Each structure stands twice: as C-alpha cells, then as structure tokens.
Amino acid sequence: MSDEAKDDVVKVIRTPVQLDYNYSAGRSASRFLRSIKEGKLIGQRCPVDGRVYFPSRGSCPQHGVPIEGEPVELVDRGTLVTFSIVRIPAESVPLEIPFVTIQVLLDGADTILMHLLGNCDLEKVHMGMRLKARWKPKEEWEESVANIIYFEPLDEPDADYDSYKEHI
Amino acid sequence: MNPTEESLSAPHVLDYTYKRSLGPILSQFFTGLRDKKLLGVKRKDGSVLFPPKEYDPDTSESIDEMVPVQDVGAVKSWAWVAQPRKQQPLDKPFAYALIQLDGADTTLLHVVDGGSEAGMKTGMRVKARWADETIGSIKDIACFEPA
Ligand SMILES: [Zn+2]
Numbered sequence: 305m306s307d308e309a310k311d312d313v314v315k316v317i318r319t320p321v322q323l324d325y326n327y328s329a330g331r332s333a334s335r336f337l338r339s340i341k342e343g344k345l346i347g348q349r350c351p352v353d354g355r356v357y358f359p360s361r362g363s364c365p366q367h368g369v370p371i372e373g374e375p376v377e378l379v380d381r382g383t384l385v386t387f388s389i390v391r392i393p394a395e396s397v398p399l400e401i402p403f404v405t406i407q408v409l410l411d412g413a414d415t416i417l418m419h420l421l422g423n424c425d426l427e428k429v430h431m432g433m434r435l436k437a438r439w440k441p442k443e444e445w446e447e448s449v450a451n452i453i454y455f456e457p458l459d460e461p462d463a464d465y466d467s468y469k470e471h472i
Numbered sequence: 473m474n475p476t477e478e479s480l481s482a483p484h485v486l487d488y489t490y491k492r493s494l495g496p497i498l499s500q501f502f503t504g505l506r507d508k509k510l511l512g513v514k515r516k517d518g519s520v521l522f523p524p525k526e527y528d529p530d531t532s533e534s535i536d537e538m539v540p541v542q543d544v545g546a547v548k549s550w551a552w553v554a555q556p557r558k559q560q561p562l563d564k565p566f567a568y569a570l571i572q573l574d575g576a577d578t579t580l581l582h583v584v585d586g587g588s589e590a591g592m593k594t595g596m597r598v599k600a601r602w603a604d605e606t607i608g609s610i611k612d613i614a615c616f617e618p619a
Contacts, residue, residue, distance in 0.1 A: 314502040314608030319490045322559065327484035334480040447480055 332362035335375065337447035343439065345378040347413055358413035359449075380437035380452070382410035383463040385471045387421060387429055399454070404429055408455055409468050416471045422454030431472075432462035497526045500538050506608035510600075511538045512576050522576035543600040544619050545573035552589040562615060567592050571616060583615040591618065 329337060332348065336359040339346040347358035352367040356376050363370050385407045393401050397420065404421035421429060422438060435455035445451045494502060497513060501524050504511040512522030514537040522541045527534060550569035556562055561583045569592075570579035585601070586592040598616035606612035 312503075313499055314494065314506055315499055316491050316493050317502060317609060319492050321486075321488040321490065323486040324558075325484040325486065326481055328479050328481040330479050331477055334478070337480055 330362055332360050332371070336360045339375070340449065340451055341445050341447045343442070343445065343451070345380060345410065346375040347378050347410075347415075349373055349376055355414035356412060357415050358410055358417060376412065378410045378412050380410070380439070381458060382408045382413070382417075382435055382455075383468050384421070384429075384431060384433040384435055384455075385409050385416050385468045386431060389426060389429070402426060406435075406455065407471065408435055409471055417449075419449070419452065420454040421456070423456035428457075430462075432465060432468065434458040434460040434463060495526060497524050497536060497538075500524075502608040505610065505612040506606045508602055508606060508612070510541045510543055510573065512541045512573075513537060514539050519577040520575060521578050522573055523578075523580055539575070541573045541575035543573065544597060545571050545576070547584060547592070547594060547596045547598055548572050548579050549594060550584065550586075550592055552586075552592060554589070561611070565589075566615065569598075569616070571598060582610075582613060585615045585617050587618075 336346045345358065346360050347356045348360035348371045349356050350364040350367060350369070350371060351373060352364065352369060356378075357364070357371065358378055360375055361371065387404050387406045389402050389404055390397075391402045397403060399420060399422065404424070404426070406419055406421045407416040408419055409416050421435070434457070436458045437452045438454055438456050439445075440451050440453055501511050510522065511524065512520040513524035513535050514520050515528050515535055516531070516533065520539055520541060521535075524538065525535070548570045550567040552565065552567050553560065554565050556565065560566075562585060565588070567584040567586050569582060569584045571582055571584075572579045584592065584598055597619040599619040600613045601615055601617050603612050603614045
C-alpha cells in the first residue's frame, strides 16, 4: 500500500507518464558515438563559415546546409561557460547532491556541451574555469557521452571572457 | 552503406513521475475507490455526476453532495482493442467503454473484459471487478465484466 493510502483520506494520486521511444541517432551522431567509444571526440565543420559543431551533426542549423567534410577531432579539455548547482537528486546523474551541471566549450569547438563538474569545491566553481574530462576506465567505454564521468578543474589560468562570452 | 556508417539506435524512455493532489471532491472519490465504494456528486437538479466534478459543468456552481452509485451499470459506447499495447490495462483484447453506473447520470471511461468483440454490445450490463489490492486509484477497479 502506498504512503498516501495509509492516511485516512487519499489526498494525492500518482499519475506517471512513460513514453517508450526507440531513438535512431542518424549517420553523423552515430559516427560521434562510435568515436567516443574509442575515446575520441568528433566534431564537424560548417562548410559556410567554418564553425565547428560538437558533437558532430549532419547539417548546419544556421545555414541549412549539409555538413559532409571530414570530421574534426577535438581535445578533451575546454572552458566552463555557465553552471548550475543542483540540490535535487536526479536518477540519470551518478553524482551525490549537490552536484554541478555545466556547459563546457571544448577547445576548438564553436558549440557548447552540457555535462557535469566534479572534483571541485562548490565555492570555487566559476565561469571561465579551465577543465579537463575525467573518463571512465577504458574497458567500460561504450557509445555514450557518459564515458566522460565529469569535467574537473585544470591547473591553468582562467580563459579570457571574450573567448566564451557568445555562448552564455 | 558501410556498416560503420549505419545509424545506431537505442531505447529512449521518457519518464514523468507526476503526482497530483486531489482536492476535497476527488479526494472522496479516490478514498471511496480504496474502500471499494463508488461515490458520485449530486447536482442541484438531482442528477448525479460519476465520476464526480467539483463544479457543475453547466452552471459552474460548486457542488459537494457525495452520493453512492452502484458497481453495476450499462455500456453506452465502446471501442474494441484487438491488440493491447504494453501499458494498456489488460494483456488480452478488451474494450474501452463509457459506462453509466446505476444511480449515475453520466458515464465513466473504463475497461470491459468482454472476451471478444462479438461479446460486446451497446446497452450490455457490466459489473466492476475489483483489484486484489485497492490503494486509491482508478485501477482499483481492475475492469468491468459482463453482469
Ligand atoms: Zn553553418
């Protein structure tokens, strides 16, 4: 019997909604996912203005053109653009609360990636921090961004504000 | 296409774990279900809404006089589900039906375990089959079956 029903009166009901999808990644995102299984981070360059989309995607949303050139391999370090301290647990996040969600701009990329920050005191989190990916052990790698457990601080001076301000 | 170029696919489940607070009228309705009692609400003109509403749908007046209805009634309309999906209430073919219970003037959308499509008929009499455990949920009525 649920907790609510132990009371004299039923005051609350659970009305869960579950949607079962089968997600097809498409060719470009599949290439990204196969690469991250090998520990490689793959972006793609827009043929019009040269901006690098990460993760790679099959078309440029700004210019409406297919992106067909060779993929661009990126390093696993970058700059913290924005962050949020989360005090409510989430099933999909393997960290204890409070944890920090971040948007990180990888060096060489022109789009931001949503991920997690780890190994950092909450008081020290700030925009412009330089970060490096902390990977799972290699034998656990699969076709998933979760191969990176979180990003953690690099012992480097902060990035120049101008280098990431357009992404805020 | 080269196999390394084929698209990957994976299950992707979206789960919204909503809870809903009931308010005084629906709270009585769901508490009734838990206790295997069916409660409707009486309008000023004496007609009974089941399931109950907090407000008269015609005049918008507050209504709060709860009255029992029977666990038997008549199918007013139905649709046969020949191939139930995973999350539907029965794992065999069944009917969704609008059921007017005795003592009620409106219909309840629920499930009829009618056996086969040929066994279903508008106007047929049905009776509630209660779930083994009742917790205050519309699923406390497992389904209706021919009476
Ligand atoms: Zn472009």
